[in-house]
Amino acid sequence: LNGLPPILLAEDDDLDAELTQLALSGANLENPIVRVRDGVETLEFLRREGRFSETGTSSPVVILLDIKMPRMDGLDVLREVRADPALRRIPIVALTSSQVDSDRLRSWDLGVNAFVIKPVDRKQFQEAIRALGVFWALVNRGAEISAGKP
Amino acid sequence: MAARRARRLAGRLAWLGGAFALILIVGLGAAAWKSARTLLAEVRLVERGHEARALLGGVDTSLLAAESARRTLMLTGNESLRKSLEEEAAAALARLTRLEELLGEGEPSRAEVERLESLVRERIDLLKAPVPDAERVDTARSEIARQASAGQALSGPSRLAVRETADAVERRIVAARHEAERSGRRFLILSGATGSLALLLLLAVSSAALLRAAREKARADAERRQAEELSVLYHQAPCGYHSLGPDGTFLRINDTELGWLGYSREEVVGRLRFSDLLTPDSSERFRTTSLRLQLDGLVRELDLDLVRQDGSRLPVMASAVAEYDAAGRFVESRSTVVDATERRRAEEELKQANRRLEGTVKELEAFAYTVSHDLRAPVRQAGAFAGLLRDRAGAVLDAQELHFLDAIELSTRKMEGLIEGLLAFARVGRTEIGKEPIALGPILADVVAEAMSAAGGRRIEWAIDPLPVVPGDPVLYRSVFQNLVGNAVKFTRGRDPAHIAVQARRTSEGEVEIRVIDDGAGFDMAHAGKLFGVFQRLHSEKDFEGTGIGLATVRRIVTRLGGNIEAEGSPGRGAVFTITLPGGGT
Numbered sequence: 001l002n003g004l005p006p007i008l009l010a011e012d013d014d015l016d017a018e019l020t021q022l023a024l025s026g027a028n029l030e031n032p033i034v035r036v037r038d039g040v041e042t043l044e045f046l047r048r049e050g051r052f053s054e055t056g057t058s059s060p061v062v063i064l065l066d067i068k069m070p071r072m073d074g075l076d077v078l079r080e081v082r083a084d085p086a087l088r089r090i091p092i093v094a095l096t097s098s099q100v101d102s103d104r105l106r107s108w109d110l111g112v113n114a115f116v117i118k119p120v121d122r123k124q125f126q127e128a129i130r131a132l133g134v135f136w137a138l139v140n141r142g143a144e145i146s147a148g149k150p
Numbered sequence: 151m152a153a154r155r156a157r158r159l160a161g162r163l164a165w166l167g168g169a170f171a172l173i174l175i176v177g178l179g180a181a182a183w184k185s186a187r188t189l190l191a192e193v194r195l196v197e198r199g200h201e202a203r204a205l206l207g208g209v210d211t212s213l214l215a216a217e218s219a220r221r222t223l224m225l226t227g228n229e230s231l232r233k234s235l236e237e238e239a240a241a242a243l244a245r246l247t248r249l250e251e252l253l254g255e256g257e258p259s260r261a262e263v264e265r266l267e268s269l270v271r272e273r274i275d276l277l278k279a280p281v282p283d284a285e286r287v288d289t290a291r292s293e294i295a296r297q298a299s300a301g302q303a304l305s306g307p308s309r310l311a312v313r314e315t316a317d318a319v320e321r322r323i324v325a326a327r328h329e330a331e332r333s334g335r336r337f338l339i340l341s342g343a344t345g346s347l348a349l350l351l352l353l354a355v356s357s358a359a360l361l362r363a364a365r366e367k368a369r370a371d372a373e374r375r376q377a378e379e380l381s382v383l384y385h386q387a388p389c390g391y392h393s394l395g396p397d398g399t400f401l402r403i404n405d406t407e408l409g410w411l412g413y414s415r416e417e418v419v420g421r422l423r424f425s426d427l428l429t430p431d432s433s434e435r436f437r438t439t440s441l442r443l444q445l446d447g448l449v450r451e452l453d454l455d456l457v458r459q460d461g462s463r464l465p466v467m468a469s470a471v472a473e474y475d476a477a478g479r480f481v482e483s484r485s486t487v488v489d490a491t492e493r494r495r496a497e498e499e500l501k502q503a504n505r506r507l508e509g510t511v512k513e514l515e516a517f518a519y520t521v522s523h524d525l526r527a528p529v530r531q532a533g534a535f536a537g538l539l540r541d542r543a544g545a546v547l548d549a550q551e552l553h554f555l556d557a558i559e560l561s562t563r564k565m566e567g568l569i570e571g572l573l574a575f576a577r578v579g580r581t582e583i584g585k586e587p588i589a590l591g592p593i594l595a596d597v598v599a600e601a602m603s604a605a606g607g608r609r610i611e612w613a614i615d616p617l618p619v620v621p622g623d624p625v626l627y628r629s630v631f632q633n634l635v636g637n638a639v640k641f642t643r644g645r646d647p648a649h650i651a652v653q654a655r656r657t658s659e660g661e662v663e664i665r666v667i668d669d670g671a672g673f674d675m676a677h678a679g680k681l682f683g684v685f686q687r688l689h690s691e692k693d694f695e696g697t698g699i700g701l702a703t704v705r706r707i708v709t710r711l712g713g714n715i716e717a718e719g720s721p722g723r724g725a726v727f728t729i730t731l732p733g734g735g736t
Contacts, residue, residue: 015531022538068523097526118527119534 006032008060010042010077011095012069019119020064020095031061039072043080046087059090064116066095067107078110093128095120164362167355174348181341188337192330198252199323205249206316209270212242220277239274246270249319262322266315390466390487396480398423398440407487412459424485429455429463444480447472453490465490511579518576526569533562571699574629575684578706583623590617590627590664594652597631601639609647610639615654618662620731626707633700634666634727640694641670641725660733661713669724673717681717704729 007024011017017035024033036042042065044050063081067074074094081087093114094107104115114128216238223231246267253260384391390407392400400419408415411427425433432454443449449470456464470485536558547555594617602610620627635650642648651667673681673688680686682705685698701717708715712732719725 013527013531015535016527019531019534019538097523097530119530 004031005058005061006034008042008045008063009033009035010037010039010063010069010074011035011066012037013066016066016095016118016120020125023120023125034060038069039074039077042077043072046081046084046090059087061091063090063092064095065092065112066118068097075106075110078107078112082111161362164355164359167351168359171348171352171355174344174351178341178345178348181337181344185334185337185341188330188334192327192334195323195327195330199320199327202249202252202323203320205245205252206320208245209242209249209266210313210316212238212245213270213273216242216274216277235277239277242270242274243267253323262315262319266319269311269315389489391485392424392487393482393484394424395482398425400424401482410458410464410489411456427456429457431455440483443470443472443483447474453494456487465494467493515576515579518572519580522569522572522576526566526573529562529565529569533559533566536562568697568699571697571703575699575703575706578626578629578703578710581623581626583626583710585621587619588622588624588627589619590631590654593624593628594631594635597628597635600632601635605639608639608643610642611647611649613649613651615652617652617654617664618656618733620662620733622711622731626711630704630707630729633704634729637700637727638666638668638670638725640696641672641689642668643694644671645669656733657730662731662733664729664731666727667724672719672721672724674721675719678717678719682715 007029009017009020011020021033021035034045036045041050042063045052046059046063048055065074065077078092078094081090081092091113092111093116094104094112095116095118096104096107097118107115116125116128216235219231219235219238222228223235246263250260250263250267253263385405387404387406390404390410392403392407395401400422403415403418408418411418413422425436428436435452436454439449439452449468452468452470454466454468456466458464467488467490468485470483472483473481475481536555540552540555540559544552544555594614598612598614635652638650639648642650649669651665653665653667655663657663671689671694677688680688682701683698684702686702687696687698689696705715708729708731714730716728716730717725718728
């Protein structure tokens with residue numbers, strides 16, 4: 001890990017995860033991407049529990065959260081995160097497969113910051129992150145670091 | 151009412167007829183008595199007539215004999231003849247006396263009889279006159295000669311005068327007898343006729359009375375049989391009957407209901423109120439309904455729970471009518487009570503079946519939703535990866551390889567469209583429908599604007615009425631317009647310019663009717679039934695693309711909004727879609 005705060009990708013579907021990562025790599029981001037496969041792992045990572053108890057990573061700069069996941073779905077993760085004083089400020093982008101969805105309304109109610117329709121393409125993802133207001137911080141920091149390298 | 155009055159009248163008439171017949175019979179008896187008396191008197195009169203005639207004949211004969219004796223005396227001078235003359239004269243007078251006795255006082259012929267008597271006496275005096283012996287023959291001759299030449303007058307009343315008077319007396323008597331006979335005959339005829347009439351009347355009256363009595367009996371029998379039949383029907387009916395007084399106390403109750411309740415009639419009638427036999431809930435419902443019954447006069451199909459004597463419950467359905475007296479006061483209620491056990495059970499089963507069905511429908515919807523949702527991810531992924539491949543390798547692929555990529559992308563897009571449609575369709579059943587007033591105008595304007603931008607510069611002439619405000623859900627109305635307007639735009643593709651109209655009006659029932667009319671490809675009404683089915687299409691994919699879900703979704707939405715949709719069309723001449731929505735707004 002390059003010391004940059006990671007982007008947490010919570011996605012159970014491998015192909016969706018691959019497409020999302022392709023989109024992210026297309027955006028030329030330096031932040032490492034940590035992938036988890038369900039809600040339970042998401043919370044374990046955030047709270048440094050379970051298999052993440054030994055990892056010393058900092059809080060993610062953004063969580064890309066799939067709504068439909070096994071064991072514990074994205075809405076429950078959202079609820080837990082927003083109720084946790086240590087985690088509640090982390091921006092969350094919900095990944096959903098539908099334009100019009102009751103999950104979407106509930107996500108807004110639970111405090112989601114942006115939506116991206118899957119499969120994620122680069123342009124759509126960039127727009128969402130821009131709207132979120134954290135993307136440029138990410139890119140800028142990544143750019144500084146990459147600029148300082150040579 | 152009228153029948154009772156007629157019966158009373160008939161009774162009075164029969165009584166009058168009987169009394170009249172009785173009077174006639176009594177009168178007839180009296181008349182018969184009188185007739186017998188008259189007959190006796192007549193017989194006496196006839197007898198008297200005969201006797202009188204005999205007496206008169208006797209008087210005549212005696213006088214003749216006396217005259218003969220006188221003549222012989224005068225001729226012969228034989229004084230012994232005077233004795234027979236005297237005897238004959240006395241006999242004539244005795245007969246006259248007898249005649250007078252016979253006729254009695256006041257008889258019309260009496261005067262004539264008296265004249266006859268004086269004539270007879272005068273003649274007898276002449277006959278008795280002494281006859282001088284010397285002159286005997288001469289005198290006798292001369293007298294006979296005188297009698298022959300000058301008639302009777304010269305020697306006192308002649309025998310002829312006596313005979314005439316006697317005849318007159320006899321005529322008088324005969325005339326009196328004839329008169330008596332005539333009046334007797336008249337009376338006989340009259341009384342006979344009257345008697346016959348009276349008998350006929352009596353016969354008629356008694357026959358009528360008999361008939362009436364027979365009819366009365368038949369009617370009484372029929373009434374009794376009917377009463378028995380009603381009683382059997384009342385008590386053996388498969389439903390309960392009871393009547394309650396104004397305070398709700400049982401006045402009457404049938405055996406069936408008693409059997410249900412497990413009470414005897416003595417325990418119930420006059421002792422218990424109906425509400426005593428109800429559960430507290432039912433009792434309360436019955437109380438409020440009783441007030442309504444007294445006002446409306448009728449209560450139908452009230453669900454109640456009876457409590458049997460053993461404490462068990464019996465669900466029933468009761469209907470009642472109210473009875474009022476002439477002054478309009480509530481007197482009693484009459485109820486029919488039906489055992490509702492089966493019905494309640496059936497209702498409960500139906501409710502459960504409905505719940506199960508609703509559950510199944512929800513499950514199916516959820517299933518369709520989940521399946522569609524999960525189907526969509528791989529389809530999109532396939533499309534996305536095909537896009538990535540085109541980005542990376544597009545430059546090195548030959549035309550056929552690029553066509554394969556096109557085919558993959560086209561198929562995934564089509565599959566996505568189908569899945570989106572299915573999701574929208576399934577979503578209709580999952581969405582709670584709002585009730586807030588929705589202005590349809592702005593929604594339609596949005597949809598038309600979207601459709602125009604998608605139509606890419608085609609010429610379409612729109613004619614859009616102002617749309618009303620209706621209760622419902624904006625998302626669902628948007629979906630309805632998207633489908634209907636989208637179809638109109640799609641199927642008018644061959645027209646330039648195309649014409650699409652949206653008309654709105656309020657029906658006389660207060661419903662809102664919206665029509666979307668186009669002059670496009672239309673459809674054959676023979677297949678109209680397929681229009682609203684899921685995945686049903688009336689045009690080939692080559693002519694008009696589509697999923698076959700749009701109109702099915704519209705119909706589901708309209709139905710869920712409490713409305714209705716109909717379609718009319720003909721091939722090549724356009725289509726009209728009419729949706730009717732419940733009003734509510736303005």
